[in-house]
Amino acid sequence: MTADRADPVVTTPYGAVRGRHEQGVTVFRGIPYAAPPFGPRRFRPPEPPEPWNGVRDTGAFGPTAPKPPYSEAFAQYLSDPVIPGDDCLNLNVWTPQPDPGARLPVLVWLHGGALTRGSSAVPVYNGATFARDGVVCVSVNYRLGVEGYGLFPDAPPNPGLRDQLAALRWVHDAIGAFGGDPDRITLCGQSAGAISAGALLAVPATRGLVRRAVLQSGPPEASDRDKVRRMVRRMATRLKIPATAEAFAAVDRDLLLRTQAEVGRLGSPVLGGPAFGIVVDGDLVPRDPLEALIDGDAAQGVELLMGWTRDEYRLWLVPGGLVERVDRLGAVALAGAMARCHAGHEVPRGYRALHPDAGTAEIVGQMVTDHLLRIPLHRLADARPGTSYLYEFAWPSRLPGLGACHALELGFVFDSGDLPESQRLAGEGAPRELAEAMHAAWVRFAATGDPGWQAWDASHPVRIFGDGEPHTAYGPRDAETALWAAAPTGPEPGPAADIRAPGAELAAAVRRLRRSVGARRR
16 A cells, blocks of 8 residues: 555555545545446345456545435435446545554444435535544445335345445455554444444344444334335336336336336325335345344444434425424324324323424424334333433524424534535534534544443433533433333234224325325425
8 A cells, every 4th residue: 555645545455546635634535345236237236346457546426326306395405416327336435544554443424315315425424524533434325216225026125235235344344454443343324324224233244344333313124025015016007117126127217216206205204105115134134123133132242322303303394384284284194193103092192291382293293203213212222221322413403494303413423514515404603512512422432432421221311412512311201202101002004005094084184195295395
């Protein structure tokens, strides 16, 4: 390896790469960790890239995975660059200095985007701030949507998750040359990236590759196979083709993305519906990741930093004016939340009692996010006391209605709040001190396994990052948790409608609500 100040060059397992010195650190962008997943490799597990001769320039981000754009309602808040090209299985490395003797902690970042959007090129994910503070930062692109998470009879499941595993193996094998320590890798993700990180922790193939993990607004989980199949079948019906990988591979790529977006808009994180997801496949993912981490021997000794934002649901409801619409729908929206959570009437009644001034949208939003996110993370922490740390991000956006919404914490974790792309969600004037405190906690966790507050135990300590100084609260929202523990669990939703509400008329009303949510996303 050589590392000229003017032209840093590092040798990887597949060839040499030339990076750049920027912002006081060294960065290498668009390094391929697997071959382009098209042609005969489409819908197949990733394969190693072809080795190259000479030195490959890695000054610019590599191609992003095929994906539809965000709807206009969401695009005003979320940045999602598109970089064309087939060589989309690539990653980026920011390092203080590519010195093999440095053995610095490593943070591997998996982006969010509902497994259908996002990339490592989003400016908010600038890893230079981690490198500035002594952590080698790696961000990863992986296959999305039907390309990465379609379920077909003639192709292996979970190719997108297999991409992430291939990237993690590349990091373990190659990061030493960039100054990183392969024995101190922290796997970190937000939303779908956190769900992916949790799934990877639970799979046997990852054993020994990860020392620590950060799960931001996403629990370890597996999707129902029938739900993912329905997404593929609905696309196939619109395209008038068989629901097979062979048939999908013959469809024009742009048409496939448009069809995916059209079918996907009928789903909602709040009310459910068709969606792609990681599935139990009996191979890479032998069982539900959350259960494997709670009662199995998966990821033994791995320290966990996990949390949520106070108002996750507002990013899903505020765009397009859906808060007001859900408030007007009242009982129908509550029935949808009960169906989504498989809960009886006791749960929404309890939320009403705890939050008497809240509107229906707030009750629905908190019910769903507690059920899908906060309570699973509590369960995981309960199973791993002493090595789990929990946080809540509670600072409200400067933009109207968003509150402390989903994804708002990202500009603080990456200390990138000054970027216009961060301000699209946070507004101007985000507190610099809060970004410094939150970013420092992530740096400290990657380096030592201790973010700087009390580990989870029977007192339920949660670090609150909000207005004023960060502080630790004990048992926040335990009253809501008690509601779920005391209430009987409703039945699983049936495969045809994906809901279980009292009466056919109410079920139809919830489906109409989903369609109206989808219409407003256009």
